[in-house]
Amino acid sequence: MSLIVIFLFLGLAALGMPLAFSLGVSALGGLVLSGFDLAVLPPRIMNSVNSFPLMSIPLFMVTGELMLKGGIMERLVDFANAFVGRVRGGLAQVALLSGAGLASVSGAAVADASALSATLVPSLKKQYGLGFSTGIVAAAANLGPIIPPSGAMIVYAFMAGSSVSVGGMFMAGVIPGLILVLVLMSLCWLISYVRDYPLVGEKVSLSNILHQLRRSFVVFMMPIVVIGGIVGGAFTPTEGAAVGVVYALLLGFFVTRRLRLADLPGVLLQAAKTSAIVGAMIAYASTVTFLFTIDLLPMQLAGFVNQLTESPTMFLILVALMLIVVGMFLESNAAYIMLVPLFHPIAITYGIDPLHFGFLFVFNLVIGMLTPPVGVVLFVVCGITGVKMGELVRESWPFIVAMYVLLIICMFVPGIVTWLPHRLGY
Template sequence: MSAAIVLGFMLLACLGLPIAFAMGVAAMVALWVTGVDFSMVPQRMMHAVNSFPLMSIPFFMLAGELMIKAGIVERLISLANSVVGRVRGGMAHVTMLSGAGLATVSGAAVSDASALSAILVPSLSKIYDRPFAAAIVAAAANLGPILPPSGAMIVYAFMAGSSVSVGGLFMAGVVPGIIICGGFMLLCSWIAGRRGWAVTGDPFSVKNVLVELRRSLVVLLMPVIVIGGIVGGAFTATEGAAIAVVYSLAIGFLITRKLSLSDLPGIVVRAGITSAVVGALIAFASIITYLMTVDLLPQQLSVFLRAMTTDPLVFMGLVAVILFIVGMFLESNAAYIMLVPLLHPIALQYGIDPLHFGFVFVLNLVIGMLTPPVGVVLFVVSGVTQVPMRELVKSAWPFITLMYAVLALCIFFPAIVTTLPRALGY
């Protein structure tokens, strides 16, 4: 029965129904078929979302919207441009560094994709062909959920329970995120050289870097304060997210002065809608999780997998294949909510480090945001840039392949993921 519920939900989602609606339909049908009392629904749904740690999601989403509207993207681009200097593929490097900088204040790929597409694609299109320019932006935006603070990691940690800390998962993404960003830049240089694209940018100057660094310092301090405070134990992830909102408001109103009171209603509504979708998913998923528990699905799945293999690496490979398929058809938040309660406890039984498994799980689904047919980042970039999806996917495959290569490295060499958080006491 539980497997039928999951498959039914995935089918509804793949048919184009809104994710939260599909989850709700699957949950109600499951209750009706199993004969469980419907009166338990409101209580379980309310208990699922009545969580202090879960409040960090809307706060970080609101902070990201505020920072983008406050004009930090332009400052990050100027700083990246001064650092890169005059090199082949220089504008692509600027885009990647800007995406990495924006990731440290937004934590979401979709908002980053929208902002970077609108600002950078017109300039990139003057140097590279437009599909490749859009692919560069899509790859840069996908750094959002990998580098801290990451909304995806918050959802994973919430669904996994006390065995995974948000701060530890944040730190687990730092080294792989830097490797991916550096790999993207090398890939862009190679493609630019192969296609004979011109050298771009102004000559490197230490003076220009210092000027731009001083101008952007107030922006760069935000992730230092927020992430540093969470990792150092000065405050929780929720408190850090609230501080990020206050900091964003101060930057927008007092420093860049690009934020106005008339902007706030739209910002709050956008952040509220996204947060409501995540909350609805978690609430409806609590019913399905309950039915799975009653149906002993986690135990059955554990027995099945252990009958197939007792090797943790083989198990990780099987999970990677499952998530590769799921990521192509299902929105990532829904995948976290449906699959983490099933697979995370089994990973612990295999003796896999919870931070290692958690980051690999997140990275796998983050890559899914770039893979067709349901790659949400691809849809956003295609919509903003008006680049046909087929051409965008064709140009994005080198970046997708590189991310899967890094995923494989993280699976086979756990130290890439775990060294930094362990050094910090996680």
């Protein structure tokens, strides 16, 4: 029965059906085939989304939308530009640093891809052409779910249960996220050097750095207040997200003065659309998970994996290979909801650190947002900039390979992921 549900879901998704609809039909079909009373469906759906921690997802989305409408991108670009100076690929480095700064306040790759494409690509393509410019923007947008706060990590922690905390997942992404920024910036310099792109930008000036730091200080205080409060135990992730909304409103109205009351309905509508999609998938996936449980699929899968290998490292490699394929064909939120309840318990039985496994899981699927044929970031960038998909994919491959190399390093050197959260008591 479980296999029928999985194939039904994958078949509907492959036909282009919305993922929430595909999950709902799969859950309903599974209940009909299993002979269960359909009356169990409504209360299970309601209980799955009647969760206080899940409220952090729409609140963080509202925070990100408010920061974008409030003119945050202009200050981030100016701040990044002050630090880069006159180097090869300087404007590309600015885009990556801007993406990292935006990631610290939004936590969503799709929102970051929209903002970066609209604001930076017109300037970038004058120096590097449309293909390389959009490849840079796509890579920068993918920092969103890695650098905290991260909507993907919230979904993972919720689906994994009590063994993983949102704060722990956030801290697990800090060091790899910073390393990824440096790796991508180095790769940009190398590509620019090989292609002999012109030098742009001005020499680094301490006075300009201090000026931009003062100008952007209140912006960077937002992730410090929100994430620091969550990690320090001052408030829960949901309360922290609410603090972020208030902070973004104050920043947009009184600091940048770019936010208008007329912008609020559009901000709320956009956040509501995205939240509704995620909420619907979680609701319907709870029924699918229930069907997996009564069909003993987790136990059967655990037994199958144990027959293949008793090595935790080999288990991580097998899961990574599977997620590479899944990331190419399945939207990441659907993958978290379908697969985390299956593989997270197995990882614990292998003695793998839950935060280590959780970060590798998220990072792998985040990379999948850049890989065709169903790379959602690729579609967003193509839709906004007009670049051809083939050209964007060709320019994105160096960044994708760099991300996979870092994923492999994190897999075999878990301390990169776990050192900071363990030092903070997670």
